[in-house]
Amino acid sequence: MIHLTDREFRELVDYMGSHYGIDLSKKRLLIESRLCSVLAEKKASSFSEYFAMVRRNGCGERNAMLDRLTTNHTYFMREPDHFRFLRDVVLPRQEKTNAGRDLRVWSAGCSTGEEAYTAVMVMKDYFGARRAADWDLRVLATDVSTRVLEEAQRGVYAPESLRDVPPRWKRRYFREDGQAFLLCGEVKREVVFKRQNLMEPFPFLKPFDLIFCRNVMIYFGQEAKDRLVAKFYDALKPGGYLFVGHSETIQPDTSCFQYIKPSIYQKGT
Numbered sequence: 001m002i003h004l005t006d007r008e009f010r011e012l013v014d015y016m017g018s019h020y021g022i023d024l025s026k027k028r029l030l031i032e033s034r035l036c037s038v039l040a041e042k043k044a045s046s047f048s049e050y051f052a053m054v055r056r057n058g059c060g061e062r063n064a065m066l067d068r069l070t071t072n073h074t075y076f077m078r079e080p081d082h083f084r085f086l087r088d089v090v091l092p093r094q095e096k097t098n099a100g101r102d103l104r105v106w107s108a109g110c111s112t113g114e115e116a117y118t119a120v121m122v123m124k125d126y127f128g129a130r131r132a133a134d135w136d137l138r139v140l141a142t143d144v145s146t147r148v149l150e151e152a153q154r155g156v157y158a159p160e161s162l163r164d165v166p167p168r169w170k171r172r173y174f175r176e177d178g179q180a181f182l183l184c185g186e187v188k189r190e191v192v193f194k195r196q197n198l199m200e201p202f203p204f205l206k207p208f209d210l211i212f213c214r215n216v217m218i219y220f221g222q223e224a225k226d227r228l229v230a231k232f233y234d235a236l237k238p239g240g241y242l243f244v245g246h247s248e249t250i251q252p253d254t255s256c257f258q259y260i261k262p263s264i265y266q267k268g269t
């Protein structure tokens, strides 16, 4: 196994922190184990040689390294409390207050799309076919990894990813094809996927009603996390909600968000 020197380790930690917000300062072993096979594949004799390759070859190689160093695990109906809150609190309130029938939802750090697609199913279920037609329910889903975005757009899932999907939705929104489940077009076309590095300025012109950013900031350093939470605040409408992962918290002294319940925050009206 090729040894990662202290200098190389610091270089990679700085790079991942400053470009992506991801804090790998306690992940030395993970870096070595995940990148080792790439070094062999690329016939690089040291990490420095591999980093030089990444810098030279631009986007493609950078994305491949990012994919090795990030965690993309996700599944449908993950952390179901959020989807219950969407159904029981967010959507009834939207019905009363959103005269334009334009509900803007963003899944930030969407990975392979299950979170965004689950939100669409909840909204379709809530509104039913007749009322859904009155609403613009499209969800924006973004990630820094182009590989996961491509998978998300394909909408082909392993059975494990659907283990918490109610049988009724499984029948209605998926088609079984051998060992895989294919998501139907009715749900797929409601999600727009785009690449967005959350550390870069947001290009969105209109504010959101709801932002999911779950199990993403858990990998970020505190400073990157604080900056991102402030950007989410600005990207929400007054009264809009931010959902974070259940093991994540937002420090009350570093943000203007109002705490609603664990992992749910609201921008003041």
Ligand SMILES: C[S@@+](CC[C@H](N)C(=O)[O-])C[C@H]1O[C@@H](n2cnc3c(N)ncnc32)[C@H](O)[C@@H]1O
Pocket: 019, 020, 021, 022, 070, 071, 072, 073, 074, 075, 078, 108, 109, 110, 111, 112, 115, 142, 143, 144, 145, 148, 196, 197, 198, 199, 213, 214, 215, 216, 245
């Ligand atoms: C564990 S997945 C979370 C998926 C989903 N939100 C959930 O809770 O199941 C984390 C995702 O965050 C993405 N990510 C990490 N850093 C990012 C950044 N700086 N900008 C955008 N996405 C990022 C990763 O590529 C990965 O797909």
